[in-house]
Amino acid sequence: MTDRIFDCFVCLKPRRRGVMVAGRFLCDRCQQEMVDSRPGVPRYELFLRRTAAFWRSLKEAAAAKE
Numbered sequence: 001m002t003d004r005i006f007d008c009f010v011c012l013k014p015r016r017r018g019v020m021v022a023g024r025f026l027c028d029r030c031q032q033e034m035v036d037s038r039p040g041v042p043r044y045e046l047f048l049r050r051t052a053a054f055w056r057s058l059k060e061a062a063a064a065k066e
């Protein structure tokens with residue numbers, strides 16, 4: 001939890017409430033929607049795409065340090 005406003009890496013909107021995940025900000029709303037999302041839910045595809053890009057960027061950052 002933080003008092004600062006960050007751009008959520010899923011919805012890309014500035015949010016005050018959320019958690020930091022490996023240096024990226026995930027807002028409370030997306031965190032909850034991610035938990036509730038499943039195939040067939042319209043936002044599920046979006047979450048998959050954004051989280052895939054997120055993990056890929058982490059992997060690239062780790063590779064760059066080697």
Ligand SMILES: [Zn+2]
Pocket residue numbers: 008009010011012013015026027028029030031
């Ligand atoms: Zn969000």
